[in-house]
Amino acid sequence: MIQQIKNYYYLKEFLNSPLLSHQVLHIDLSRNRIGTIGVLNLGSALANCINLSNLKLNLDQNLIDDEGASGLGSTLAKCFNLSNLTLNLIRNQIGGEGASGLGSALAKCINLSNLTLDLSENKIGEEGLSGLGYALVKCINLSNLRLYLGYNEIGGEGASGLGSALSNSINLSNLKLDLRYNKIGDEGASGLGSALANCINLSNLALYLYGNKIGDEGASGLGSGLANCINLSRLNLNLDQNQISDEGASGLGSALANCINLSNLTLSLSYHQIGEEGASSLGSALANCINLSNLTLDLTDNKFDGEGALGLGSALANCINLQNLTLSFFRNQIGDEGASDLGSALAKCFNLSNLTLSLTFNEIGGQGASGLGSGLANCINLSRLNLILYGNQIGKEGASGLGSALAKCMNLSNLTLDLCDNKIGDEGALGLGSTLVNYINLSNLALYLKFNEIGVEGASGLGSGLANCINLSRLNLNLDGNQIGDEGASGLSSALAKCMNLQNLTLDLWQKQFIYFGL
Template identity: 55%
Template sequence: MIKQIKQYDELEEFSNSSSLQSLQILKVTLNGKDIGDEGASILGSALANCTNLSNLTIWLTDNEIGDEGASALSSGLANCTNLTNLILILNKNEIGSVGVSGLSSALSTCIHLTYLTLNLGGNQIGDEDISGLCQALANCTNLTNLTMHLHQIQIGAIGLSGLDYAFKNCTKITNLRLNLSNNYIDAIGVSGLGSALANCTNLINLILELSGNKIGNECGSELCSALANCTNLKNLTLLLSYNQIYKIGSLHLGLASENYTNLTNLTLELNGNEIGDEGVSDLCLFLQNFTNLSNLTLQLHNLISDKGASVLGSALTSCTNLITLTLNLSWNSICDQGVLDLGFALTNCTNLSNLEIQIYFNQINEPLKVKSKYLRLKRLVVFQICIQYRKK
């Protein structure tokens, strides 16, 4: 049987279609068209006829949709009970509690979902709304792939506690991305998030975006201890920039990591946390446990000097399986010697073939000399080092 597939880029074309009931795969793209509540209601009415859909993608970014439109859209979505794949992009609208409540009710009927992407970033929702949404997700017990963009709203500890309830039921998730950046999440919130993630024992890929919150120094212990339960985890991205994490926070991050050694790909972003050289030393304890890493990306704009750069280089020598390394050490206080020590240490990473180092705005006096030293790593297939001089 040939699947009926259709894509619509105009609301009128979609709402007037005579083949909606036979569609199995549908994509509607209406970003930035200012359809408002009226347009969303028309879309919802048409969607109610798409009862045979298995795959649905709707892009409605920046459309001035409020509670009325979101509720009408959700009513239509509630009829699509055969969905296995859903992508719903509603960021940069004006959706509040009533709209999210309707959306939660609709999602609770989609019990066959295995793939869900939901973007509600930049709307007018808070903790209680997210708790209700998580209760709905608890019905989606077949989920294996989940992406939730909940950035730039008003989430704190109460909202994150709802994830624990959802993830206790959704134990099949192998691929998870949570964008929780620029909210009101503190150490208590991260503790709740850690409890939720501890249920995800089948995770293989995790992207966790927490930049621009108020996590503070106690975040690492709770979070990394929870991830230690995820023994199948191979790909991990942690974005923790601008979170008031100082030396103690990095120490917890290092000490809590010793149980999960199967990672092959790690991205860690700690920009703007001022962990300094001592924090880098603690971070290196974290890295030394990951002996199977083949791809590593570190972003560290953190008041690091030559000492920190040298210690980082020594730690990287433990990652003997590294193939690709990306280091962003810009906006620190690293001098020529620190960069040279780092390069010398990397000579021990005998499998390294792809290297990119960004050291903009440090205290490099002889950039050509530094670059020439790195060029001695002749086994590199891809090499880039970016240096910009900054006076002391």
């Protein structure tokens, strides 16, 4: 039997509702400034919802203090049948005492199996976090926990204490922990990793630790701890905006290589000082994750060049089960040779079916773009490709060469190609368009060509090429910031009218010198 969801957006409306009838309840009082008195009244009413099993309660920005948080928890503890709880307390005035009190009360919800608790942007501190953690482990049936604690001044000891507490949650299988911007440092990262190693049933883990002043020691220590999570199959680890260099990247990678059951990994190491050695070592280590089928690796704004990209790509070719890969190398120094070598390396990922590759602002020219395409053309099982080359210098030859090469991906059905700001001009647009007829299985195409000095001839030629994509059903074409004028727009639209199977079209044609035209 499907239980009916009751939604309330006003406190008074809920207080006057038939409390005993509620089983699945969503209450959204966001930014209502109900304060301590209001939240205590709310809690008293919830205590009478004795049949409640699922509750989503949004109380962000409501001037709730320690007394209000503790009182709310105490009343929720009386909801004996509560199994699923989502509690949003963002941007209130809750300190350590309130967090501990809330946790102690929730520990009495003995049937709770799924808990999402958001205390971001309060002031719970180290002591409050430890108290919260040790209270929550008493929820003996808890299997899924999402805990958001960003901007709470918890420090290294607080992070370690939380980890130690959670390690006693013997039934915990899914954990999402957001500790962004809490100054936990190396000590906190290492301590957290060591503690989580004791969560023996943990299979899915998401850790958001960006902006925490974690260096090489902390990254390596965190990895070493996680390597002992023997049942871990899915890991999302975000360490953006810390202080990690080659040593930390290598240490982290080597440790994660011991996660033998890992099949899904998202690793974000943006805005660091990782160079060639770190990128290559990271790849070599990840190649030992033999069961890895899905990998997302974000190394945006680091310091590695073409050799680092090659080393990383070559190593990933050893991930024989890899099917879905996302690589973001935004703003590094890969260059032509690195782009070509990266393509050749990825061609050896024989089982790759979905690839997203972001190489924005990497000093790649025409030769590099063509070489990259030639390499990717050998990914024989590739069906979906997102290739982002925004802000390079590939020019007309690069656009044509890339288009010709990718046309050899015979199984490609979905393509997103971002060549914005690359000065491909009319000749590049014509060359790219002429290759499109060879994309015989292409059904979905997104083509971003903003700011490329394309004129009338290029727009018309591009349209003529698209008209030959006989299986195309969805097209997103962006030609903003060019000079196609009314003549080019007319030629483009006339050509697109011949796409007989086109069902969905998004067309952006804002021009630097806009001239009115009719379609």
